[in-house]
Amino acid sequence: MAKFKFVVSDKDGKSYQFEAETTAVIGKTIGDEINGSIVGLDGYKLKITGGSDKCGFAMRHDIHGNMKMRVLLSKAPGYKPQDAGIRKRKTARGNLISSDIVQINTKVVEAGATPISEIVGQ
Template sequence: MAKFKVVVSDKDGKSYQLEVETTALIGKRIGDEINGSTIGLDGYKLKITGGSDKCGFPMRHDIHGSMKMRVLLSKKPGYKPTDKGIRRRKSIRGNTISSDIVQVNTKVVESGEKPISELIGQE
């Protein structure tokens, strides 16, 4: 089973980090909606917005697949230029979650009956 750190951003601006051991996320892409019950949030619907791999390289939505590549970037995510027109070759991951991915970023699309802090036992 793969282990993921899932960061859930709530609509009120708070974010929660959950450690989940599941294979249900493998093969999902950035932009896919998942059921919250797969990570222990019953009644919630979550949208995958990004993530990073075990070396810290970010996932990028316009690179297909799960491989690591070196691409020429001029904007976010993966590169933040200081001047206009600057480009740089950086290593990034594709948009598909694999076993190399450690952190998965999500945001809440549909809320459940209970708040997230109550479901994960955090007060």
């Protein structure tokens, strides 16, 4: 089984980190919705917004598949230009979750009965 770190962004602007060992998210892409019970958030629906692989390369929604590519970037994720109009060739990861992905960024689409802060204990 693959081990993932899930970063869940709540509607109040706070982020929470969970670790889960699962294969339920392998094959999902950025923009797909997953059940929150994967990370212990029963009743929640989460939308995948991005992530990064084991080498730290960011996932991009416009690169299809799960491979790393050298692409010409002009904005985030993966590159933050200091001046307007600057482009640079950078390595980025595709939008498909595979076993190479370590961190998955999500946001809450549908909240459950109890707030996340109570589930986590903060």
